[in-house]
Amino acid sequence: MRPLANGATMRPSILVTGGAGYVGSHTVIALLEREGEYSNYDIVVVDNLVNAYSRAPNEKKPESIRVIEELTNKTIHFYPLDIRDAEGLSIVFENHSIDCVIHFAALKAVGESVEKPLEYYQANITGTCTLFEVMRKYGVYKLVYSSSCTVYGEPERLPLDEGHPTGRTLTSPYGRSKYFCEEIMKDLCTSDKKWMVISLRYFNPVGAHRSGRIGEDPSGIPNNLMPFIAQVAVGRLSELKVFGNDYNTVDGTGVRDYIHVEDLAEGHVKAIKLFQQPGFNGFHAVNLGTGTGYSVLQMIAAFEAASGRKIPYKIVGRRSGDIAANYADVSLSHRMLGWRATRTLDDMCADTWRWQSSNPNGFKKV
Template sequence: MAKILVTGGLGYIGSHTVVELVAAGYEPIIVDDLSNSNVKILDQLSRIIGFKPAFYQFDLCDMQKLNEFIAVEPEIDGIIHFAAFKAVGESVRNPLKYYRNNFYSLLNLLEVYKTKTINFVFSSSCTVYGQPDELPVTENAPVKMAESPYGNTKQIAEEILRDAITAGEAQKVIALRYFNPVGAHDTALIGELPNGVPQNLVPFITQTAIGKREKITVFGNNYNTKDGSCVRDYIHVVDLAKAHVAALRLMENEGFKGYDVFNLGTGNGNTVLEIIAAFENTTGVRLNYEIGPRREGDVEKVWGDVTKSTNKLHWQAQLGIDIMMSSAWEWEKYIAENPL
């Protein structure tokens, strides 16, 4: 059974990926510093997969702690690297925090494993495209100047990984460029659990619906879109998690060498106002929202061409907007009744 190090494995996407790794026959080993996650998710995971996965709490920016971890867990076959700060708005306000954390953690991992044959999956983002010239955006689209420090960390991290491959300091790397993950596991035992005020749309929707937040602010209604609000490609987090397993499977193929990148989305775009309407229609819950000014760092519209992922990863998103909204709502109700 191959051992897969999942950094940030108690976070939103990481925890769902742990579930899919186990279902696919892998042994996940979680490292998380709990800076943006909750240790109680470990118990939730054990209820889903039937056992408590190995968990180590430390900051990957601490090289000494990382070396101590390797001494205890020397046999790692693959790495899925989620551990990073990810809020666009916060990155604009605190860029050094983002550069320090997101680069040091990646560099430390590459340094300690550079002499080993490790299948490395990197959690990247569609933010590397900025505002694309053509939609849907393909993996061949030019990487533009980032709209935020968060987006810039993803761009530069991809450059670091390509350079490491070229220099022989890494062997197999796949960067997965996510669009907008939403939803929750169908057990409602894990889902998006932001610390403090949510930075993403759907948890703000569900928290408003349940009464934790007074209202939703839609950032701008004067964009060049069908209703003036921003357009994104929303993808169910379970579909996204399964793509990481597909990436590992591809790298296990002897024919795969070097570096590759894949878009992970549905291939369709929805506006913010459409997502609000979808939630209302799916759940029957009316939402209190207002139109506010544009938010610094936001791209007007982006959705992905996922042809390459379909053909080469043999992966395709299966779950639609209604399931995204209903599962997110079931998760919100669950944690309201069972606080973590």
């Protein structure tokens, strides 16, 4: 805790960058729902709202944060801020006694990154470096990083474990941005033993909070499969495009390891606990997935069963940057974090449908 001029102390805080977005908001609510564990911590969120909806220009907090406060009856400190703004970030660190940072803020669509590489490198790499500079300035060295299985590139073997080479066969600027950030973190940890970095390599987050009140609400046309399927099911989009059916997979469509976003959020809570272990430091990469892959057509069939809706789709050409299949070896997350995914594909589809059918326009109420 940081002492104040009057002798009092600030409560310790967890800073969540990009905390109004999809995975960030579910991690924020997971932290607040841990009664007793983090009840003495303030939760501080910074987000530039590039992919989060705010009800009106004069609304102080985005809708996802407002709903979380309503569900938990707790207050979240929110700053509408881009992490490339070092001066703005410094104000956040001045106002709060930051103990550790969970870093989500980034652009995240593989296909879009091929079309807009400069924007992805600016947001994901420059933004991350600026965050690290401000953390170092204020003596904060504990970081949980939102990484990605795309750092592995074209798989040399499956399932993908953390010992698989990274950076060799990367297929998109998005994947390269995550890989470059991991390399920067490794160099930081080598240069100064105070740094503690846990890089969580996600596979494919899907699903929604069990309340049906928060879920994935992408701006514009979705770039990821599940929100696209959900928007077709609810009638916002007319049909799904399936990018390629000539991959060497069970049915020719791409295979991915889908993980429920609430399981993923709980993985972050488990990761923070590692900082409390005596002698813990350095860089550690950990996969978060289920260890099971599903094809696009299998995902469509599962969602049709959960929603009772037919999902019209059209097969189109392969999308630049995509690979045939990837799924995780998750044994390290079991050993190191004491974590494993518990929710099934049926849970993922049912919770997504509960969110989308209750909120056909996402957080935007029309």
